[in-house]
Structure formats: structure tokens, C-alpha cells
Amino acid sequence: MRTSIATVSLSGSLTEKLTAAARAGFDGVEIFENDLLASPLTPEEIRARCADLGLTVDLYQPMRDIEAVPDDVFARNLRRARHKFELMGRLGADTVLVCSSVSPQAVDDDALAARQLAELAELAQDFGIRVAYEALAWGRHVSTYDHAWHIVEQAGHPALGTCLDSFHILSRSSDPKGIEDIPGEKIFFLQLADAPLLGMDVLQWSRHHRCFPGQGGFDVTGLVRHVLRTGYDGPLSLEVFNDVFRQSEAGPTAVDAQRSLLVLKESVGLAEPPAPVVPTGVAFAELLTPDAEPVAAVLSALGFARTARHRGKPVDLWQQGQARVLVNTGGAARREGVQLAAIGLESPDPAAAARRAEALLAPVLPRRRAPEDAPLDAVAAPDGTELFFCGAPSNWRGDFEDVPHTPAATSVTGVDHLALTQPWHHFDEATLFHRSVLGLDPQPSVDVADPYGLLRSRAVTNADGSVRIALTVGAAPGDDTVHDRHIALATDDVVTAARRFREAGGRLLPVPANYYDDLAARFDLTDGELETYRELGILYDRDAGGAFRHCYTRTVGRVFFELVQRDDGYRGYGAPNAPVRLAAQHAVRAVTGG
Numbered sequence: 103m104r105t106s107i108a109t110v111s112l113s114g115s116l117t118e119k120l121t122a123a124a125r126a127g128f129d130g131v132e133i134f135e136n137d138l139l140a141s142p143l144t145p146e147e148i149r150a151r152c153a154d155l156g157l158t159v160d161l162y163q164p165m166r167d168i169e170a171v172p173d174d175v176f177a178r179n180l181r182r183a184r185h186k187f188e189l190m191g192r193l194g195a196d197t198v199l200v201c202s203s204v205s206p207q208a209v210d211d212d213a214l215a216a217r218q219l220a221e222l223a224e225l226a227q228d229f230g231i232r233v234a235y236e237a238l239a240w241g242r243h244v245s246t247y248d249h250a251w252h253i254v255e256q257a258g259h260p261a262l263g264t265c266l267d268s269f270h271i272l273s274r275s276s277d278p279k280g281i282e283d284i285p286g287e288k289i290f291f292l293q294l295a296d297a298p299l300l301g302m303d304v305l306q307w308s309r310h311h312r313c314f315p316g317q318g319g320f321d322v323t324g325l326v327r328h329v330l331r332t333g334y335d336g337p338l339s340l341e342v343f344n345d346v347f348r349q350s351e352a353g354p355t356a357v358d359a360q361r362s363l364l365v366l367k368e369s370v371g372l373a374e375p376p377a378p379v380v381p382t383g384v385a386f387a388e389l390l391t392p393d394a395e396p397v398a399a400v401l402s403a404l405g406f407a408r409t410a411r412h413r414g415k416p417v418d419l420w421q422q423g424q425a426r427v428l429v430n431t432g433g434a435a436r437r438e439g440v441q442l443a444a445i446g447l448e449s450p451d452p453a454a455a456a457r458r459a460e461a462l463l464a465p466v467l468p469r470r471r472a473p474e475d476a477p478l479d480a481v482a483a484p485d486g487t488e489l490f491f492c493g494a495p496s497n498w499r500g501d502f503e504d505v506p507h508t509p510a511a512t513s514v515t516g517v518d519h520l521a522l523t524q525p526w527h528h529f530d531e532a533t534l535f536h537r538s539v540l541g542l543d544p545q546p547s548v549d550v551a552d553p554y555g556l557l558r559s560r561a562v563t564n565a566d567g568s569v570r571i572a573l574t575v576g577a578a579p580g581d582d583t584v585h586d587r588h589i590a591l592a593t594d595d596v597v598t599a600a601r602r603f604r605e606a607g608g609r610l611l612p613v614p615a616n617y618y619d620d621l622a623a624r625f626d627l628t629d630g631e632l633e634t635y636r637e638l639g640i641l642y643d644r645d646a647g648g649a650f651r652h653c654y655t656r657t658v659g660r661v662f663f664e665l666v667q668r669d670d671g672y673r674g675y676g677a678p679n680a681p682v683r684l685a686a687q688h689a690v691r692a693v694t695g696g
């Protein structure tokens with residue numbers, strides 16, 4: 103099935119939008135009138151540009167406030183329409199979208215609406231144009247898809263059909279099953295958008311918060327299934343009004359959009375990319391740093407031992423229990439200091455995992471980073487983090503030569519989770535990527551107050567919790583508070599682990615006394631427990647499944663570590679404690695300037 107995208111979904115000039123859409127593999131575009139009005143190109147030049155890029159102009163839109171008006175007003179509307187039909191001829195567009203009227207002049211009279219739309223369609227037909235009538239969720243008298251369809255049916259004109267838009271249908275909680283009552287050939291166009299489930303004015307919701315299918319809370323897949331049962335064979339077209347996408351680079355947004363359609367097609371049986379291969383564990387986390395020393399100091403205080411060195415590169419393997427951290431001082435280390443730049447995921451079938459990632463448009467990285475390396479399948483996540491799919495440890499461990507070491511302490515058993523902060527405009531994209539490409543399940547999104555902003559955080563996990571990735575983003579482009587990433591290490595005894603760390607010269611993040619007063623009020627902790635937590639800066643949370651105890655190291659560069667003692671049944675990540683942790687990190691930064 104052909105794919106299309108509305109120019110309003112992408113940022114930039116019309117030329118930039120068209121280029122991005124074509125590069126991301128779309129077959130066509132919906133041209134938004136504003137994009138055309140603001141373009142220095144003539145309609146003929148836009149048509150030629152689209153043709154050069156291999157794009158068809160699938161829709162011109164929107165035409166507003168046409169129907170159900172007094173005759174004199176309608177005469178003027180027809181005059182306006184004639185101009186637009188002439189323009190569409192020059193542009194090479196053969197379908198126009200007419201949104202249901204929001205005009206105070208419109209009357210609640212379906213027969214009049216039908217008669218005038220038929221008249222409009224008659225004029226359109228002379229130009230070889232079809233009219234697709236769409237119910238805006240906030241239309242004055244027509245706000246549901248079935249109402250719009252009944253008017254189209256009543257009009258009975260061959261050049262008049264309906265346009266279905268998943269946002270308008272699902273935001274009004276209309277039952278999409280009724281779509282199957284519309285003959286497929288009368289559905290002239292299908293626009294797809296998802297949105298988070300928000301309780302707000304529907305116009306504002308639509309104009310600011312739409313997102314690509316799979317990124318919000320609507321069952322877009324279910325709706326598309328109903329549409330396909332009608333025999334509809336027009337394009338699947340994305341029409342997404344979104345404040346973030348309007349500000350982000352068009353190229354990556356278009357790829358994100360195309361990925362969402364690929365996943366949607368897969369879910370309705372229109373595409374069969376290689377099946378997801380869910381990772382079964384974290385093989386390693388890789389830190390890039392210009393200088394190994396500060397990282398080595400923290401790792402050894404945490405009880406890690408430097409167990410091996412890469413045979414060909416300045417990369418050390420630090421290990422404790424099943425937790426492995428690679429410390430890379432090679433040329434790739436960027437100026438920002440220590441960074442969590444790559445992760446290794448244990449995979450039952452690394453090649454198949456990489457094939458799925460590639461089919462879902464993740465950039466595939468060279469299998470060998472150096473000629474002497476064992477080949478490893480790797481792709482880049484949207485934020486640039488390198489993801490290595492590791493099979494048996496022998497696949498990558500052989501690149502490392504053991505070095506003599508005293509055995510590690512045993513406080514840490516493995517990795518509890520990795521917290522990968524995202525660039526501010528990547529949140530929806532990151533969730534969709536980790537869900538669709540890696541096959542991880544997104545958990546509910548939580549808002550976390552930071553002293554200088556508000557963060558959104560959403561974990562993606564595999565079924566047994568052996569892979570947990572927390573994706574976090576600041577609320578605004580300028581919010582620089584959350585670029586630090588962290589590695590959360592699992593321990594069976596956070597008190598002992600924290601003590602050992604401190605005794606070995608490690609510095610824990612100090613937590614204010616007020617926090618512990620509140621903890622005493624909220625939880626019935628045993629004697630001495632609270633004092634121990636207070637002394638070490640251990641934070642505490644509890645849910646129906648059990649308790650969560652955790653503390654943090656000071657930050658080195660852009661990375662810090664968390665020690666986590668998680669009861670088996672506890673599902674979360676200590677989100678209620680995050681504001682205190684963030685404030686404490688700001689306080690340290692204010693003193694150290696780091």
C-alpha cells in the first residue's frame with residue numbers, strides 16, 4: 103500500500119519537507135496550503151520537484167468553511183474553490199480535502215450541506231478533481247465521521263467521497279467499526295495520527311499533540327483494520343500536527359514517521375519485516391572517556407575489577423558479577439568527557455535482530471569497528487547510542503585479553519537498568535524505536551519534577567526484567583539538566599554495597615535530611631533502618647510488589663552510577679525519589695561547577 107505524509111508533519115521549507123519525505127521512502131505527500139503559500143516555488147516547480155523526487159501529490163488541503171451556508175455565501179465559496187481547482191491543476195493534485203465547517207454562518211442542515219457539496223463536486227469534476235469531505239472533531243455541525251459519510255451518501259455525487267482521519271475519529275471515541283459500512287471506493291483518503299490520551303480541548307489536542315501511529319494511546323491499528331475491510335486502496339497518509347516535530351530536523355522525523363508506518367503495516371498484515379528478537383540481557387555498557395582514571399576510580403570503589411584489555415584498542419573491560427563496563431579512551435571520545443555511548447544487548451539471534459533493525463530503518467553500523475575485531479551486529483538508536491547485538495560472550499569477549507587482577511568484590515550482581523537520557527525532541531521516537539526495533543515493552547510514562555524543569559521518563563523492558571532501559575527527556579529544548587546518563591547496578595544488599603563504596607574512597611550523592619523525615623512519616627521502617635539510610639544517602643520506595651532501595655554515586659563527566667536493591671515484585675525505578683535525587687545533583691554541580 104502506498105504511503106504518504108502531510109507536509110504539515112515536517113519542519114522547514116516546502117523544499118526541505120519534500121526532500122525529507124522522499125529520502126525516508128514516502129510515495130507521496132499531502133500539500134498543506136500554508137506550505138505552498140509560503141514557498142517561493144511556482145505550483146509547476148513544486149510539481150516538477152515532487153516528480154524529480156519520485157513523489158506524487160496525493161492531496162491538497164485544507165479547503166475550509168464551504169458547506170451548509172446561505173446561497174450568496176456559497177456562491178463566493180464556489181468562486182474561491184474554482185481558484186483552488188485551477189491551482190491544483192498546475193500542482194498536479196487530483197484530490198482536495200474539505201473539512202467540515204467551523205463557520206458561525208453554517209447552519210445545521212444536512213440536506214443543504216449535501217446539496218452544496220454535490221455542487222462543489224460537480225465543479226471539481228470539470229477539473230478532474232475529487233473532493234474528500236472530512237469531519238473535524240470540532241466541526242460546528244458535523245464532527246463525526248459517520249455524520250460526514252451520511253452527508254456524502256446523501257449528496258450522491260461520484261466526485262464526492264469522504265476522508266477519514268484517525269485523530270478525529272478516535273479523539274471523539276467514535277466506534278470505528280462503523281467505517282465498514284462505508285463502501286471502500288467512497289473513502290477517498292485516509293489520514294493517520296495517534297495522540298497521547300489527554301483530557302483537554304480537542305482542537306488544542308489535535309493541533310499540538312498528535313504523534314505518529316504507535317507513539318500515542320489510540321488504537322490506530324484497529325481503525326486501519328476496519329478501513330482495509332472496506333476495500334480502501336488509497337494511501338496510508340500521516341497527518342501529524344505536533345509542536346516538537348515542527349521544531350525538529352525534518353530528515354529524522356520523516357524516518358521516524360516511515361518507521362511508524364512500517365510497524366503499523368506489520369500489525370495489520372500488510373508488511374512482514376523480520377520478526378523482533380527480544381534481547382535477553384545486558385552484555386555490557388560502554389563508556390567513552392578522554393581519560394580512564396576518574397572512571398576507573400569510581401568503578402574500583404564500586405568493587406569492579408579491570409579483568410581484560412582489548413587486543414587492539416584502548417578499551418578496558420571492568421567486571422563484577424554479571425555487570426560489565428567497557429571503558430574506551432579511544433579517539434571517538436568527545437569533548438564532553440565521560441559518556442555512556444554504547445550498550446551491548448545479549449541476543450538469541452544477533453543477525454536476525456540486526457536484520458529487523460535495518461528493516462525498520464535503524465542505521466546499521468559497520469560490523470567491525472577495527473580490522474582485528476570479531477564481527478558484531480550493531481545499529482544506531484535515534485539518539486546515536488550504539489546498540490550491539492551480542493550472542494554468546496565468545497562473540498565479543500575474544501577481542502579482550504585477560505589481565506591479572508584481584509577478584510572483584512561481590513556487592514554487585516549485574517545491571518538493574520540503564521538510564522538513557524534522550525535529546526529533548528526524541529522522546530516519542532525513542533519509545534517507538536525501542537518497542538518496535540528491539541521488541542521491548544513500554545511502561546507507563548511518568549513526569550518527574552526537576553528544580554529547573556520537568557522530565558518525562560518511560561521505561562522499556564523485556565518480560566523477565568533482565569533488560570530495562572529508562573528513557574528520559576527534559577521538557578524543553580533549553581533544558582540541559584538531564585543529559586547525564588546512568589548505569590544502575592543490582593545488588594542484594596545496598597547498605598553493604600554503599601558502605602564498601604564509601605570505604606574504598608567513593609563519594610555518594612548526599613541526600614537532604616528533610617527527605618528522611620518524610621520517609622519516616624510515610625513508611626514504618628524498622629529501628630536503625632532510617633538512620634542507616636540517612637547516613638549513606640539511600641533512598642527508599644515501596645509498591646505492592648515490594649521495596650526498592652537505591653543510592654547514587656557522584657557524577658563523572660556525564661555519567662553516574664546507581665546501586666539498586668530491588669525486591670523481586672517491585673516494578674518501578676524509584677520515581678517518587680527522582681526529584682530529590684535531581685535536586686541533590688544540581689546542588690553538587692553548583693558547588694563543584696561540574
Ligand SMILES: O=C(O)c1ccc(O)c(O)c1
Binds near residue numbers: 163201341
Ligand atoms: O486542524 C485543522 O484545521 C485540520 C485541518 C485539516 C485536517 O485534515 C485536519 O485533520 C485538521
Ligand SMILES: [Mg+2]
Binds near residue numbers: 236267293341
Ligand atoms: Mg485530517
